[in-house]
Amino acid sequence: MARNIIKLIVVLILFTNCDGLVIAQDSNDTISIIPIPASMEIRDGYFTLDSDTCIIANNSLQCYKELLRQYCRAELKDTKDTTKSNKIVFELDESLKHLGQEGYILDINTNAITINAYDHKGIFYGIQSLRQLLPTDVFSSSASENIPLKIPCAIITDKPQLQWRGLMIDCSRTFWSTEFLKRYIDLLALHKMNTLHLHLTDDQGWRLEIKSHPELTEKCATFAKKYNEPPERQGFYSQTEMKELIKYAAMRNVTIIPEIEMPGHSSEVFVAYPQLSCSGQRSEIFPFFKGPNITDQIFCAGNDATFEFLEDVLSEVADLFPSEFIHIGGDEAPKTAWKSCAKCQGIIKELDLKNEHELQSYFIKRIEKFLNSKGKRLIGWDEILEGGLAENATVMSWRGINGGIAAATSGHDAVMSPTSHCYFDYSYNSISTEKAYSYQPIPAQLTSAQQKHILGLQANFWSHIDRTEVAFDRQIFPRLCALAEVGWSPKETRNWQNFSQRLKPHLKRLEYLGVNYHHEISKGTVIGMWHPADMSETYKTLELDITEYLKQSGKYHVTFQYSQGLHRLGIKSVALLIDGKEISRDNHRGETGASHKDNIYKFEIDKQHNDVKYSIKAEIRSEGGCDSTGNIYLIHE
Numbered sequence: 001m002a003r004n005i006i007k008l009i010v011v012l013i014l015f016t017n018c019d020g021l022v023i024a025q026d027s028n029d030t031i032s033i034i035p036i037p038a039s040m041e042i043r044d045g046y047f048t049l050d051s052d053t054c055i056i057a058n059n060s061l062q063c064y065k066e067l068l069r070q071y072c073r074a075e076l077k078d079t080k081d082t083t084k085s086n087k088i089v090f091e092l093d094e095s096l097k098h099l100g101q102e103g104y105i106l107d108i109n110t111n112a113i114t115i116n117a118y119d120h121k122g123i124f125y126g127i128q129s130l131r132q133l134l135p136t137d138v139f140s141s142s143a144s145e146n147i148p149l150k151i152p153c154a155i156i157t158d159k160p161q162l163q164w165r166g167l168m169i170d171c172s173r174t175f176w177s178t179e180f181l182k183r184y185i186d187l188l189a190l191h192k193m194n195t196l197h198l199h200l201t202d203d204q205g206w207r208l209e210i211k212s213h214p215e216l217t218e219k220c221a222t223f224a225k226k227y228n229e230p231p232e233r234q235g236f237y238s239q240t241e242m243k244e245l246i247k248y249a250a251m252r253n254v255t256i257i258p259e260i261e262m263p264g265h266s267s268e269v270f271v272a273y274p275q276l277s278c279s280g281q282r283s284e285i286f287p288f289f290k291g292p293n294i295t296d297q298i299f300c301a302g303n304d305a306t307f308e309f310l311e312d313v314l315s316e317v318a319d320l321f322p323s324e325f326i327h328i329g330g331d332e333a334p335k336t337a338w339k340s341c342a343k344c345q346g347i348i349k350e351l352d353l354k355n356e357h358e359l360q361s362y363f364i365k366r367i368e369k370f371l372n373s374k375g376k377r378l379i380g381w382d383e384i385l386e387g388g389l390a391e392n393a394t395v396m397s398w399r400g401i402n403g404g405i406a407a408a409t410s411g412h413d414a415v416m417s418p419t420s421h422c423y424f425d426y427s428y429n430s431i432s433t434e435k436a437y438s439y440q441p442i443p444a445q446l447t448s449a450q451q452k453h454i455l456g457l458q459a460n461f462w463s464h465i466d467r468t469e470v471a472f473d474r475q476i477f478p479r480l481c482a483l484a485e486v487g488w489s490p491k492e493t494r495n496w497q498n499f500s501q502r503l504k505p506h507l508k509r510l511e512y513l514g515v516n517y518h519h520e521i522s523k524g525t526v527i528g529m530w531h532p533a534d535m536s537e538t539y540k541t542l543e544l545d546i547t548e549y550l551k552q553s554g555k556y557h558v559t560f561q562y563s564q565g566l567h568r569l570g571i572k573s574v575a576l577l578i579d580g581k582e583i584s585r586d587n588h589r590g591e592t593g594a595s596h597k598d599n600i601y602k603f604e605i606d607k608q609h610n611d612v613k614y615s616i617k618a619e620i621r622s623e624g625g626c627d628s629t630g631n632i633y634l635i636h637e
Contacts, residue, residue, distance in 0.1 A: 031152060032502040033132045035192055035485035036493050043153035045110045050086070050148035054079035057090040061123055063251060064090060071131045073138055074147045085111040090123050092116075102194070102253070103159030106130060108151055121253050122159075125192050129156055132190075136505055139512035162441065164415050164456025165487035166195030166257070167480065172202035172268075173288050174463035175221075175235045176472075178245050185245075187477075187515070189252035191484035196249060197257040197327060197458060200237075203267045203295060204464075205285055207236045208258070212312045215272035224284045233467060239320055246321065255323050257379070260313060263363050264333030267297035276306050278341035288464035296336045301363045302343030311370050318374040325394065326371055331381035333360055361387030368393055379415070382407075396458070398423075405443050408453035416441040417458040422483065424475050425462045428518060433503075437482035437496055457487050470516045477510060477517035478503060519561065519596045525549050527558075527616075528632040530569060535622035539572050546634055547614045550605065555637040557602045558616060560592045565628040568593025572619035574601035578612050591623070592630060 054077045055065050093116045101119035104126035115126035133151050200207045206220035221236040223229040249256050270283035278300045299306045335356035338344040368378040368390040379394040382403025394413040397404030404414035421439035441457040466475050528544040571590040575582045590598040622628045
């Protein structure tokens with residue numbers, strides 16, 4: 001009876017003040033769906049998924065059966081018998097058109113699970129919510145078939161608030177393998193994000209096979225030899241590989257948007273085709289921090305051969321990618337070369353343009369007209385506004401929100417991606433998870449009609465600093481969880497405190513999926529540090545006086561956070577002492593470095609005393625060498 005009353009209270013809270021939902025499912029699991037659904041009601045009881053559970057789906061939804069089997073790690077049977085109990089049903093329903101293509105209703109009772117949606121995309125997202133209602137250890141790669149699984153009874157009605165919910169991955173400055181990209185497609189899908197923007201070309205390399213111009217990958221996909229860059233950081237995607245990646249993403253409702261950078265950020269092209277630049281000089285490909293960050297080299301806007309080349313390239317890109325949009329960059333295009341180029345100045349005079357900004361507008365408009373002829377829409381960074389926006393162009397607003405506002409007020413679509421909240425190559429000191437969660441992508445100053453032009457939001461990751469998969473994970477998560485909820489969930493359902501609680505069990509899912517997420521310290525005090533001069537490769541004792549930090553009784557934990565150096569820190573144990581006498585000890589192996597593992601140590605104080613000395617004693621060592629630095633935090637839970 002008491003449990004039922006608690007459930008009823010939680011449901012009432014959900015529907016009255018929309019603070020979200022986190023309730024105990026059993027001793028080990030929490031009902032935690034990220035992003036939070038628009039509406040969710042928890043009911044009594046559980047559906048038990050076991051060896052007799054069957055799936056019913058029509059032919060167009062057959063592909064999702066296998067996905068669900070993989071998620072559940074169970075051999076679910078096929079059936080067409082709709083009268084059977086202990087079943088999971090996928091069903092398209094024309095009457096649910098008001099939920100849009102991505103909306104769904106997930107109905108779980110003790111006998112059946114039904115996912116209804118207007119479109120197959122909604123079925124897919126209903127499966128993602130169902131997946132997050134499974135016991136957390138199902139996400140572990142070591143978990144074999146572990147049925148029966150208990151799934152709490154509930155009814156969820158859900159749809160996204162924004163249509164574009166994306167992540168940009170820079171593949172030029174650091175090449176990422178297709179297997180890595182597939183892993184991120186799966187992670188995007190889990191969080192109901194639907195767009196993967198691949199930055200495929202830049203000064204650091206051309207990463208896509210173009211059959212009409214094979215020199216682009218023969219000569220423009222590797223760094224200059226003198227820089228000794230590892231081979232895994234350079235390379236390119238064949239069209240066959242990209243087709244497979246596009247197909248993989250489409251199965252998970254993720255659209256891949258290609259970016260072919262122009263007119264600036266294109267010096268890599270001039271390794272093979274120097275005649276397309278204003279200078280005519282051959283370039284070299286340099287790592288981002290081993291050469292100029294932005295070069296003056298730029299496509300010559302007065303050379304018809306430039307447009308012939310780009311039209312060849314974009315024809316193949318348009319044929320390869322089924323996406324509605326093709327991104328053409330357009331950012332940080334230096335005008336120095338154009339000012340001294342006779343051909344570019346000739347076009348300015350011929351077309352009666354005012355300046356080089358209008359020359360860039362001419363360049364972008366000409367490219368847009370070609371893309372439109374191929375049935376594609378042009379999208380570019382907000383610099384494409386300068387000199388006049390192309391007729392049908394969409395703006396990706398990155399230098400704050402003003403680019404998006406300018407686009408929307410002039411009747412153009414925009415995607416919001418400001419550096420203030422969405423640049424995940426920035427440190428957590430600049431953009432914390434809480435700050436990412438606080439972002440409101442619809443500018444308040446827009447009218448309701450103008451707000452419809454804000455298609456959505458996007459996180460960006462430029463890969464010139466963090467160039468390993470481990471470092472990449474740490475920069476993206478858990479901030480992507482926060483931004484995913486901002487893009488999907490209605491504003492009135494979002495609450496940071498509630499999100500923080502739901503994030504805790506979700507981070508365990510990410511651990512099981514092999515994600516090296518950042519362990520963020522949102523509360524706590526630095527009580528000490530370790531430095532290379534203090535380190536040893538054998539365990540030594542570090543004792544810290546924490547008396548001034550213990551102001552009340554309760555549960556505490558100590559966490560070790562690596563900040564820099566070549567080597568990780570290993571922790572053997574942490575003990576709590578009162579006046580030098582050990583009263584508790586947390587013995588377990590932990591480490592912090594490129595990744596974190598079990599680096600939290602807990603203790604509890606029943607009663608706080610004012611006249612004693614509290615201290616902690618940690619057994620630590622530097623592993624692989626002594627170049628390690630970091631902070632030690634004390635957090636009151």
